[in-house]
Amino acid sequence: xxxxxxxxxTFSINGKEKKLHIDVRKSLLEVLREQLxxxxxxxxxxxxxxxxxxxxxxxxxIDSCIFxxxxxxxxxxxxxxxxxxxxxLSKVQQAYVDEGAVQCGFCTPGFIMAxxxxxxxxxxxxxxxxxIRKDHAGNLCRCTGYQxxxxxxxxxxxxxxxx
Numbered sequence: 731x732x733x734x735x736x737x738x739x740t741f742s743i744n745g746k747e748k749k750l751h752i753d754v755r756k757s758l759l760e761v762l763r764e765q766l767x768x769x770x771x772x773x774x775x776x777x778x779x780x781x782x783x784x785x786x787x788x789x790x791x792i793d794s795c796i797f798x799x800x801x802x803x804x805x806x807x808x809x810x811x812x813x814x815x816x817x818x819l820s821k822v823q824q825a826y827v828d829e830g831a832v833q834c835g836f837c838t839p840g841f842i843m844a845x846x847x848x849x850x851x852x853x854x855x856x857x858x859x860x861x862i863r864k865d866h867a868g869n870l871c872r873c874t875g876y877q878x879x880x881x882x883x884x885x886x887x888x889x890x891x892x893x
Contacts, residue, residue: 739803743768744812752799759783759794761802762809770810770839774870781869784840785809791847793868810839813846822846822886829882833873841879844869849886857887 740749743766752761762768762785771794774782778793785794786808787801813820819827822845832838848857848865862883863876871879 737800739800741802741804742806744808750799754798754800756799757795758785758787758792758797758799758802758807761799762794762807768809768811772836772839774836779868779870780837781840781844782837784843784869786843786847789847789850791844791868808843808846810842813842820846822849822882825882825885826879829878829885831874831878831882833871837869837871837873841866841869841871845883845886848883852887855887857884859884862887 735754736751737754738749738751740747742748743762748766750761750765752765756764759771759773762771763773771785772782773795774780776795778796781793783794784791786792786806787797788805789808810823813823820842822842826832826838826842826845831841844866848862859880862880866879866883
């Protein structure tokens with residue numbers, strides 16, 4: 731259904747099927763925040779450089795600020811809100827808590843989704859700190875020296891923890 735720049739899309743968000751009437755000019759970030767109230771997805775740079783808006787679309791890490799919402803039609807979208815199950819944090823979320831990898835928290839959801847993607851992609855593989863750094867280079871934090879974030883990722887990947 732299309733009328734005057736609007737379209738109906740259907741997609742899965744955190745395991746739940748959604749049908750939305752959206753403005754075709756809206757980014758996935760805008761739709762997730764404004765129409766679905768998923769506020770973990772943050773707008774930092776608005777040009778796909780900082781990773782604060784990182785989500786998984788069909789298990790691929792993307793910057794939702796530069797991904798049009800209409801492109802999500804028929805796809806599976808995951809945000810940090812969907813990672814905890816039965817009121818229990820995912821292994822990645824718990825590793826971030828355990829390692830104190832959170833400062834102000836603005837970038838944390840994007841980092842958690844990047845780590846989730848990394849761990850799922852490399853399950854059972856041993857990864858070096860340099861490989862972790864390269865993989866997470868698309869996510870920026872303005873508060874930390876990244877050491878605790880790296881420790882959290884290492885805890886997940888090198889101990890074969892998956893959510």
